[in-house]
Structure formats: structure tokens, C-alpha cells
Amino acid sequence: EPEVTQTPSHQVTQMGQEVILRCVPISNHLYFYWYRQILGQKVEFLVSFYNNEISEKSEIFDDQFSVERPDGSNFTLKIRSTKLEDSAMYFCASSEAEQGAEEQYFGPGTRLTVT
């Protein structure tokens, strides 16, 4: 069964550094998402991406964040200048549906630790 994959599984970085989190969505899926989960808290929506552009973003997704689909398979989340409060588990998800939010499949996550 195809799965969403993410790399790295764990990223440690210093405050102020740039990080890029990588995701490979399921191959025939059209919608891509990033969510984050601060330790012990609920999963929070960051951004959705369709047809090579952002379709929606949350208040968390400020100018320090960007997403890109650099080729036909990868989907990346970049944090330009990391802050301590960016420490969280970041999940990528993808969906096949042509009209959004249905059956989103999650990757295993990247645990980001900002020191």
C-alpha cells in the first residue's frame, strides 16, 4: 500500500537557522498539506497546496514559512529562521480528492528540535 514518506525523521537545528523538511506524497494524489503537532498538543493545520500554489494557510504559517514542489515527487516545507517555538512534529499529508479535505493520509513526521 502506498504511503507518504518524510525525511529526515529528526532534525536538530540552532535558533535562527534555516531548515527544509521533505515529503514525498502518494503518487496519484493532488492535494498536499503540512500540519504540526507540538509535544502533547493537538495536530494543527499549517498550509494546503494544490496545482503548484498555496490554496490555504493558517495564522501559524507566517513569512518565515514557505512550501515548494520542486519536482514531480517532492513537497518541501522551509522555515527560514527557526525559533524555539517552532520545535514540534511536522506532518505532511496528501489527498487524492479533486475537491479538498477528504481522506488525508499522513506521513510519519519529522521531529524538529530548535535549540
Place this chain on the structure above:
Amino acid sequence: GENVEQHPSTLSVQEGDSAVIKCTYSDSASNYFPWYKQELGKRPQLIIDIRSNVGEKKDQRIAVTLNKTAKHFSLHITETQPEDSAVYFCAASPSYNTDKLIFGTGTRLQVFP
């Protein structure tokens, strides 16, 4: 915006008993309600979902009910097994014009043998 409340935060049951987790949502336009199971250190896995035009859906030992009038939906697990132990998250999709999921705060279910 949409807000999803989930109760209880922890639930302990004996193997073979039933477990019920409840969620309420605020946006009456919400139209899609998935449930995810997250085992320790693993990804959230979709276990069942329901759309706003349906009142109940069942898949083997798992069922979900939706009350649109009261704006709440529930997950029912019957004949619980130790491997059902995990954190369960409900979620809602606020409207037809958005594709984001708003998650509840999670319920840690422990099934004791």
C-alpha cells in the same frame, strides 16, 4: 473559525468492553469528519470517516455517529483489544470551500487485558 472539542482526554477500559469518544464542532457548515488513530511515535492513521449527509457508519468493530443538529459526532469501539490502545483524534473540515482539517485535542485510550 471552526473549533473542535474532544472528550474525554483519557479513557481506560477492560479488554472486551466498549469505548466511546465524543467530539463537538462549532461550524454548522462542516461537512467531513474523520477519525485518526496515533500510536506512540507513529503517524496519525485514518480509521473511519463520515460525511454530513450520513448519520452513522460502521466498519467491523468501529462505528461513527453524527448528529448535525447538535453538532457532535462520536467514535464507538466495541469488543476492545489491547492493540486498540493509542491516541485517537477527531477532526472536522469546516466547509466545502476549504481543504484543511481542524483537529480535536485527542483521547488517550488504554485497553487493559
